[in-house]
Amino acid sequence: MSKVLLSEIEKEYEVPFQKRNIVIKTNEKPTQTYDIMEEIGKGKFGTVYKCKEKKTNQWLACKQIDILSPQIRKETENEIDIMKSLQHRRLLQLYDAYDYGKTMVLILELITGGELFERVIDDEFDLTERSCVLFMRQICEGVEFMHSLNILHLDLKPENILCITQTGNQIKIIDFGLARRIEGSKDIKVMFGTPEFVAPEVINYDKIGKGTDLWSIGIITYVLLSGLSPFMGQNEAETLSNVTKLEWDFEDESFDEISENAKNFISKLLLKDQKKRMTASECLKHPWLTMTQAEKLLSKGNLKKFVVRRKWNKAKNAFLALKRMGAHIK
Structure with missing residues (x-):
């Protein structure tokens, strides 16, 4: 069975080539x-x-x-x-x-390990709260660096978190096609993103900021721990409505065994006011991301269903995109 070792995660992974x-x-x-x-x-x-x-x-x-x-x-x-x-x-x-x-x-x-969520739902992988901590810590490290350069990712979601290898447990954030630089006091507004992971300020076409990425980190954490999507509705419009209403909770039994620190971590990110959300640096100092215990196995049933649904939606969207572009599909 795969074990996520703290020493393996903390071991320095150097960039594969010198700055060019x-x-x-x-x-x-x-x-x-x-x-x-x-x-x-x-x-x-x-x-x-x-x-x-x-x-x-x-x-x-x-x-x-x-x-x-x-x-x-x-x-x-x-x-x-x-x-x-x-x-x-x-x-x-x-x-x-x-x-x-x-x-x-x-x-x-070249990244060969595949998507993080695909990796953790494998029957040979032991998913524990501690392993979630180690993965989320790496994500926050990457976002912290981006934010230190005043760069926003703006499309953080499971598909954009890859494992470096098929056997190791180090991750990479990918896909910077929607990333933006924050330029001084200039207001930046965008109207794009993935409904399940997009922040309220994007939906409302308000000014975005570093907190916009932190909202997405909160969603990824929630899903990784429970396999549930906190704002998922029957359709895209309902999902977006749930986000703006901030309708979410920890009531599902999937959270019964999850630590209070984990719930507190999520709660400090899924806040409507982006200025009140933790920064990436504050996330890295949060008690949950410093924990070394919680080795009890988590149920992966919901997470497997989540991954299957995301795959199906991705295939459906690709099909519709081809249709819009005039492709002849039998």
Whole structure:
């Protein structure tokens, strides 16, 4: 059975390569420098392949993005600009970038462990409150670094938390396509995100801030411990309504064995006023993220159902996106 060891998590994980001065290449293609291998993932606007740098034999990931509109180009350029700053062991690293018209390519650190939630629902993994603590601590470390640079992630959700390897227990935060820089006193408002994880200020189109990411951390914690989504409604509109009404609780029996420290941690994040939410640095000092006990196994039945539902919704949304783009689907 898999055991999450504190010493393994705390062991320093160095970034896989030295900081690089990345300039988007426009006069060459990645195939001149990299051998592009098999497909390892597919998203809304592009595909990810495994690749190897010819000169060093280093294994990496090649993310090819189809530039279907000026907006997609702008978002991709923003993602590259943001990632240049994110040199931290808890954040996915950028290695190279290309732009040749209708396609932009990001060469990235290769992550092979799969999604965190997929990992913990495996029958061979012992999910305990302590293991949840160790995973959430790593997430907070990554967010703390981003926030120290005044960068917001704005799309923290289970799909964007990956395990570095299939056997280790260190994680990486990925997907900075929606990330934004906070520029001085300028108000930033956005209208995007995933309904189950989005903060009230996003729904209300109010000013966002670092607390917007901390709300999402609270949701991820709640789901990881219980397998339940605190604001999930019968449809997207009901979910968003539940978020704005702040209708959630710990009444389900899934929380009967969960510590008061864990509940307090969540309660200090799922606050309507983002200024009252804990910061990432305060999270790391919270008693729950310093606990070393709580080895009792947690039930994973709800969490397995949650993962299956998210997969189904992802497939459904991809299907609808293709339909909107005019694809002929039988």
